[in-house]
Amino acid sequence: MAQGSGTVGIGLIGAGGITRGHVRGYNAIGDQVKVVAIADVVEENARTRAEEVGGADVLTNYGELVKRDDVDAVDICLPHHLHADAIITAANAGKYVLCEKPLCLTVAEADAVRQAVEHNGVTLMCAHNQLFMPAVARTRELLDAGTFGEIYELRTTDSFLSRATGSGGMTWRSRVATAGGGELIDTGYHPTYLLLHLAGSSPTQVAAMVSKHRLTFMEGEDSAQVLVRFDNGAVGTIVTGWAYTPAPGTERFSIVAEKGSLSSDGTTIDYQLNDEDPVRIDLPDVDNMAAEIADFVACVRDGKRPVNTEDEGIQVLKVILGAYQSARTGTIVDLASL
Template structure:
């Protein structure tokens, strides 16, 4: 391919605005070529004055628009169908979290992407925070030694009510509750920093405040990885995390690192702590740039369907653990061929 990558946006809801801002920060490698949404006013608002073509149906966009890739920003339960349709149309795919909602959907997604030979990148925007990227670099370099434990936190006071929560209030369309929504972020972050494949999971869920929704509003999850790392996730829509709670931390045989999501510090045993001064980035701009370069250079994105399926496996295993009141295996979700 030659630049720029021509992207068609599928779904013009709230998160799509951040994605469009990412396109506009990458004019040398990305063209916002089309947008599909059944609500024309929403599509027009996202298109603005960019010249993007507007479609009511993304299937029509896939058939008619001059695009190389799609960016899926739909409600959770619609992800699988859109991924499969885009792959079969030969389009590369950027998909908002979660990748899909079940083991069967995961197999369909993986098979469609592999058969089509297209690139699928999970839109795991927090991986592009400078603190996360630097922490991963330090861990991979062995700065804190063999990693023993990783912790991630993503909690905030959510002002959802029965009138404004929409499809997220229903397990059939959201896939569960807070854990498969906002909780997806600390889960993929945990996977990224742990550096292994998840094998076991146990969880406790709670509904502290948002009692009108079908799923949980808070979750604590413990994960064992195949490299021996133990991970802990704390996530909630019910409350803000306590002061000094880390966004993520890792402890290893030689020391530790911790971050509030913006700053990063690490401490090797016997040495003075180091606090790093990191330049901020527009994480959605960085995410879109990475997606475009992956297509143009034919390189692997940070997280493909493989990692998306592993994150889903942790979350579905957590839900199973709550149902059975036992530690659950994280099922292998590779496609059955």
């Protein structure tokens, strides 16, 4: 489509539970975008989503969906192990791509994704919805302004108590072959991309321990702790899990730096510069998935660069793959070796 003109036609690939948030986003900007087709091997799921968007063609094969002239961009909401093939198929058809996390599962897949995107001149946006929290955007502004000076340490957390009692309730998420691991490459992907976004620096080394505390039916871990060294010398900590409710007062993210420190629960920012009074900033609690969808549509319409493309997506993936290698071997992993 010509930049800045017309309604963006979306093809939704996958119609599982995660797509509910995506549909909310598209419906909120219905004057700019239209979901014209939905593909899912479970036709009933596709029909349900089609009703929610006010009508869309239902298919069971996304290979047919990407051939349609009325599809300008695709939104991939498939199980993890299917991401790479869907991205490559869409890119080869000349479609812009929004893909749910993780980008893919291996470095080889990531290389193939990058090649397809670059060869076909399309834009890929990684669906990193927590970057659209106003608290994250405001913190990034403060960091870019030099408010805190050199960053020393960062911490991101994303943990909750899963009520799942068996693999039946988690289906493909409980299997390493289809999920790519356990909790770390699923929910743990959020605090990983958030850590890298706030650090504003390239990760160089990773050390990790993973655990299986409660969800013993899973093949992979149900919680993880990860240390990341960045090339500017900063060290980041990721704490994530499905095994427990975090302790009261646990922050969503925090930063310790040369001129002071900051912490946030996701809606409120508290910071204090050295020898100054503390500052509190209250921010709205927005639907960050809907905000992500609006930004993707703007990228398609206006040709702007997404916050996280395949470049950032591959960095996040390598941190997680490095963490898994570290947990297996008990060593610190240099990411340049992956």
